[in-house]
Amino acid sequence: MGHHAAVKRTAAAALRNREAIASALRGVLPPRGLVLELGSGTGEHAVYLARAFPSLEWQPSDxxxxxxxxxxxxxxxxxxxxxxxxxxxxxRLPLWQARPADAVLCVNVLHVAPPECGEALFRGAARVLPPGGPLAVYGPFRRRGAPLEGRLARLDAQLRAHDPALGVRELEALEALAARHDLALDAVVAMPEEGDLLVVWRRG
Incomplete structure (x- = not known):
């Protein structure tokens, strides 16, 4: 037990938001099958979600x-x-596209990843998902034409100071990318954390 403690990382956001994410995913995930999670981070919400959805197989990755x-x-x-x-x-690499998945989940990744990750996520999800299969993306999003304020403005400034390629992603830009890969927007769920959304696309 003791040796695990050294490598275990914790993320305040994962702990704060995992319950809300689980309840938002209830109507989204299929009743059974494999959920591929990309960018699982600490692993805390993977454990929480695997426990919350015992009939699904949970595949974390990072x-x-x-x-x-x-x-x-x-x-x-x-x-x-x-x-x-x-x-x-x-x-960004095609390795994860080699195996089919019934659902793909990506939590708090796109704003801290280079922009090409968004495109790669949709391209890959279109390959691994069955028709109608969900791609669920959680994180902070901005809306086209709406000013960035509050938490989103602070987060965006912080990310861009670190690397100008990072930042809060615009939902409409992602929708356009998704549409190019035959992924249709299915749901946009506002989450308790200010500015965070759970966005669900489904494969055509």
Whole structure:
């Protein structure tokens, strides 16, 4: 037990938002099958969601070695039969598109990832999902023509100071990308965290 504690990472946002994410996903995820999660981060919400959806197989992944170690540590402690070991998937590389998934989930990734990750996410989801299968994306989003204010403005400024390619993504721009890959916008759910949305696309 003790050695797990060293590698386990924790994310305040994951803990704060996981309950809201689980309840928003209730009407979105299929009753059974495999959920592929891209950019699982600490692994905390993967454990929480695998527990909340016992009839689904949960496949966490993250390109970061330390994140995968953290996911493994949280998973080992939870001991859930439906939670698979984390895979080394980078959303930009085609490796993750080799295996079909019944749903794809991406939580708090796009604003902290280079813009090409959005395009790669839609391109890949169109390949791995069955017709009607959901791609659920959670995070902070801006709307076209609406001023950035409050938490979103602060978050955006912070990200851009770190790297000008990062920042709060515009929902309409993502919709256009998704449409190019035959993914239709299905739902936009406002979340408790100011400016956060759960956006669901479905494969045509």
């Amino acid at each position: 390109p970061d070695l330390e994140a995968r170690a953290s996911i493994r540590a949280w998973s080992a402690e939870a001991g859930l039969a439906n939670l698979l070991g984390p895979l080394n998937y980078d959303v």
